[in-house]
Amino acid sequence: MSLGSDKNRTKPVSEKVEEPDHALKSYLDTLLLEIETIPSESVTVKEPPPVADIKVEETQISEPKAEQSTQTQQQQDSALPEWVENEFQVLLFKVNGITMGIPLNAMKGILNYSGEASQLPGQPAWSLGVILNRDEKVVVIDSARLLMPERLTADTQTEPQQLLLIGEGDRALAVDTICNTMSVVKEDVRWRNGIHNKPWYAGIIVEELSVLLDVDGVLQLLAA
Amino acid sequence: MSVDDDESGGGPLIQFVTFILMDEVYGINVMQVQEVLRVTEIAPVPGAPSYVLGIVNLRGNVVTVIDTRKRFGLPSVEVSDNSRIVVIESEKQVVGILVDAVAEVVELREDEIDAAPNVGTDESSRYIQGVATQEGRLLILVDLNKLLTDEEWQEISMY
Known part of the structure; x- marks a missing residue:
């Protein structure tokens, strides 16, 4: 128990670098502890990161669709050399x-x-x-x-x-x-x-x- | 020959456009002939196969002209006033064939068309659809779709 509490609170910086898994666990544990004590307003502030990640993924999904339609048009254009201008x-x-x-x-x-x-x-x-x-x-x-x-x-x-x-x-x-x-x-x-x-x-x-x-x-x- | 007799017997009448190559008379189905052109400028195309004479501009469309004499294994001659480019539409595409002269349109019944005598190689005779006798002369009917092999049709479609 004393070991666990040490990890969560006072782990040296050098140790975090050497053991990234432990550092991540420690960070998440700290967040959980903070949530228990932090008002609900702060919780909503911390939500945006995962939302932002989802938006990025959506953008990545929608872009290829646009490219596919463009590629189809290009293929129909008799395989024009790339340098061709109007x-x-x-x-x-x-x-x-x-x-x-x-x-x-x-x-x-x-x-x-x-x-x-x-x-x-x-x-x-x-x-x-x-x-x-x-x-x-x-x-x-x-x-x-x-x-x-x-x-x-x-x-x-x-x-x-x-x-x-x-x-x-x-x-x-x-x-x-x-x-x-x-x-x-x-x-x-x-x-x-x-x-x-x-x-x-x-x-x-x-x-x-x-x-x-x-x-x-x-x-x-x-x-x- | 009673070519004007309708379908009285011997099958339906088929019309053929006849042309001359080295004094021999050839016929192609009239339905495949789009038009007949006087020979003007035939622009050579670098990299084209030997049986392609070049290309002509037909009202804004590029038409590949085939050297029919070379295709038939005949010696080449200079283009004369009688020379014509017969623009044909095969199953594959529209091409022109250079001939010594265009003669006339004849009508034949199916039963007047005989199989070609099997004297040539398969390679050289594959485009002979059959033969018919017209006023004592042999009329050689050409299957234009077999004038070139599939690979050759594909190759000239590039031009």
């Missing part, structure tokens, strides 16, 4: 004679390309080499070989003139020529469907009959 700018360019488009906001810049790049051993077939741009190394990508290898024959010779910087500016798509820019609204594109196995293919700009690149997908392909 209206966005697109740069049209040609690779191996085929016009394609890239969202401007996915680019870091445009460089002229002389065709000279340092060759590193063991590079993938789509790598044309490495160049320096403002002291930063940029891997030049043979866009034709990466995106349309089926259209390349032994006789095919592409002479890219420009580089489109993507990613962090450390990758560059080599393209034949740059055509022009255009403003595209979401409805102008026939977006890929969810089963597409080409991550770089975002859809087709209907008016131009040009493939729109998904730069995230291009980077994903490069990283594979």
Whole structure:
């Protein structure tokens, strides 16, 4: 009995830290003792904590419902790439004679390309080499070989003139020529469907009959 | 041939749109033909399978055009003034098929359609629905739903 009363009243702080279970029991016991002697008004003051906990749980339950309905709408939206906005700018360019488009906001810049790049051993077939741009190394990508290898024959010779910087500016798509820019609204594109196995293919700009690149997908392909 | 005789015997009349490929006459059920287009710009699609020529803009809709000669294992030719894109609606989707020329619409009774002679491989003849004789010429009837395999239909639905 003397031990119990010691625990409830005068347990040192260091002991509470070393024995958390005992400390919690002691704290609860103290509260019970206080309730017996404290007026009823104080009891009502102490009730809010559990009520607050319940409210938090309710909020956590209701949030996923809202997310689920949003997700359903998004799934019905033909699995649009995340970067798609209602209206966005697109740069049209040609690779191996085929016009394609890239969202401007996915680019870091445009460089002229002389065709000279340092060759590193063991590079993938789509790598044309490495160049320096403002002291930063940029891997030049043979866009034709990466995106349309089926259209390349032994006789095919592409002479890219420009580089489109993507990613962090450390990758560059080599393209034949740059055509022009255009403003595209979401409805102008026939977006890929969810089963597409080409991550770089975002859809087709209907008016131009040009493939729109998904730069995230291009980077994903490069990283594979 | 009394194709104008109604259902007097031999089953109901079926209409076929006929087209030419390398001097052979093919027929497809008229109910599956949406329209016939002159060949304008066919935009190539990078990454598309070899039997896809490209895409065309049909009043704001993208239609995939199939290289029918390549599909049938025939040599390729340049597009001519007679070339046409026949826009068809299969069970799977709407596509265009490039043909050398479109000929006419013929009517056949069911009993005029014979099974295709079993001379080709299963792979190459799977889309031959049957054959019929028209004015001394063989008319090859094509089952458009089998023009591509399920995987291929799924693949071109991406474009």
